[in-house]
Amino acid sequence: MVGGTLYTYPDNWRAYKPLIAAQYSGFPITVASSAPEFQFGVTNKTAEFLKKFPLGKVPAFEGNDGFCLFESSAIAHYVGNDALRGASRLDQAQVLQWVSFADNHIVPPASAWVFPTLGIMQFNKQASEQAKEEMKLILTTLDGHLQSRTFLVGERITLADIAVTCSLLWLYKQVLDPSFRQPFGNVTRWFVTCVNQPQFRVVLGEVKLCDKMAQFDAKKFAELQPKKETPKKEKPVKEQPQQKKEKEEKKPAPAAEEDLDESEKALAAEPKSKDPYAHLPKSSFIMDEFKRKYSNEDTLSVALPYFWEHFDKEGWSIWYSEYRFPNELTQTFMSCNLITGMFQRLDKLRKTGFASVILFGTNNDSSISGVWVFRGQDLAFTLSEDWQIDYESYNWRKLDPDSEECKTLVKEYFCWEGEFKNTGKAFNQGKIFK
């Protein structure tokens, strides 16, 4: 056997397939998963790599004789032995059947269900529920097959078992809790036997079956997301964030888990229900009361006078915000989504903040600016990691509450009416954060 190198990022479940197969066959395989041999997102973008593997995706295999191969199941087939590939033509066809079954029928719903629980994909209730139902159907099929069989094909472990086990790995670790897997006892028996074979254990380590079904965690998701979105505006080099984005998308479970562990640690280190404004003296300005006035009564005649009468400039501050990249604003509905999206991500700030943000101009010629009221004298965004996603895309200017400029801006922005001299564009639509 000539041996070869497997390029992958660390803990890639797709790479497990060839690695387990190599354990059975004794094929000498070297894993290149870290610098300097291989750095995901960098090495696989180089011309040299792309020449060998035009897709630039991993796992990818390069034999010591120069033979190149991509797609994990094909690599597993190549590095495996005849016993794994199936003895007869009939067996081989069945092996191929289950390998394809894993790729086409298990992986899509498994990803739709598991990825949100790992915080690497947005949660969509409908998609998750649909994936659950699909998984039930798939597990029922497998269960029926395994009722009378020890392994999927023949009486020995084949590539079929390796491929299907690996595709179910994250399901069993994350979401298939005892009550969900109860009707599929034959599948669990087979799965546990497979992952406990010495050849599997060397590659997978100890596999612990899930105790409690993991649910989507919005916080985890928010913590993972900023990494994608903030650098986009900050870095002038276009390529870099794009690569990063792709990396995070492609990198499935394990990467996310590592990230999660870190952020979880950070979370645990912080006192949980700490009031970030605890150090401030009590204020006479009651935000809720103002919001009630603003929502229920006329802005110009009731809410604004109330605001100026009760506003406490020691305990609160007023800020003017302006979007830094007006040239990138195209369709107005997209710009509006930008504003409302920011509001949504700032959800927890609602108790101590108020804002009116307005989109000016028309398609391809617009700007966004707004007036914000925060507790304290500083920008609130630095107080929580969850709030830092959007604010760097804006210029912030603190307004002096006693100045004429401030009075005008507050009036115009709160009422959505006026000359808006500062913008030079016509009012298009406004959004209120309250």
Add this chain to the structure above:
Amino acid sequence: MAVEELTALEKCLGLKAGKYSRRAQGSSQVPVLQTNSGPSLAGLATIASHLVTQAKKEELLGVSLEEKAVVQQWLEYRTTRIDRLTSKEDVRTTLKVSHENRQDLNCYLEDKVYMAGNKITLADILTYYGLHPIIADLSIQEKENYMNVSRWFSHIQHSPGVRQHLPSVVFIKNRIYSNVH
């Protein structure tokens, strides 16, 4: 019968054939192995365990403490229960009593591929030898009835070297009496 079985086990383990004799004990015959060193060994489970150690395949007796205990349990089950099955009724009871009684073999094997741990052990091999005449005698429908036993049996008889002189028992993997539970 026990002697043939031990000879098969010797072959399976790659050992040379030992010298066996039989000794009557009550109504049944007990195999006796004359060893080169020390006294002779009597009894199926004793001799089998000795052979495994001699072949340096101790992992067949179980690796963890729990596995070792479970292997011993089934070796005992083999000599005390399986070897004393006489009637068809006995067989039915052993393989599958009822769903309230979870002690029977079919239920035990429901969530297991091997009798102890995740690898074949002496418990599987000796239970397989012991059950062979019984399973070989079952109809297709009965085999399907004891589905978990059948699945296990089919797997063990295909393990390298285990079957030896015994005829291979045919199992139909696609259920044909699907209305039977």
